[in-house]
Amino acid sequence: MLSLFRSRLxxxxxxxxxxxxxxxxxxxxxxxxxxxxxxxDSTHVLAAVRTLNRMEFVGETAGRAGSPVRRGPDMAVRPGHGRVG
Structure with missing residues (x-):
């Protein structure tokens, strides 16, 4: 809602x-x-930004771990077989 209000302004x-x-x-x-x-309070702001960046990295890592083949079958790696494709 707030973004719509801002867009209208x-x-x-x-x-x-x-x-x-x-x-x-x-x-x-x-x-x-x-x-x-x-x-x-720049120290407070920097700490908040650092925390958000870390949370974003954790989220990206968790997302990639949940879907091991994001680049397509030609980039897949099979245990013991190396790269496929």
Missing amino acids: IEHGLEQTTLELVLERLRGLDLLKAGGRQRT
């Missing part, structure tokens, strides 16, 4: 207007200060 050129409205609302609630200093 971009299609109608409203992404900047929507961002400005959200920022204005946050300022009105004193959740965002004008001219404030932006801080990012």
Whole structure:
């Protein structure tokens, strides 16, 4: 659903207007200060990206282990016989 909403915003050129409205609302609630200093916790972000990459690698490995012949019969390897094809 969110991706459809985002696509519609971009299609109608409203992404900047929507961002400005959200920022204005946050300022009105004193959740965002004008001219404030932006801080990012890069260590936290890097750790999260590393975790996602590892999870992706594990998923790919598990998927390939579950289907030993993904490249077709000409690339199959039979135990004790070597490469077929």
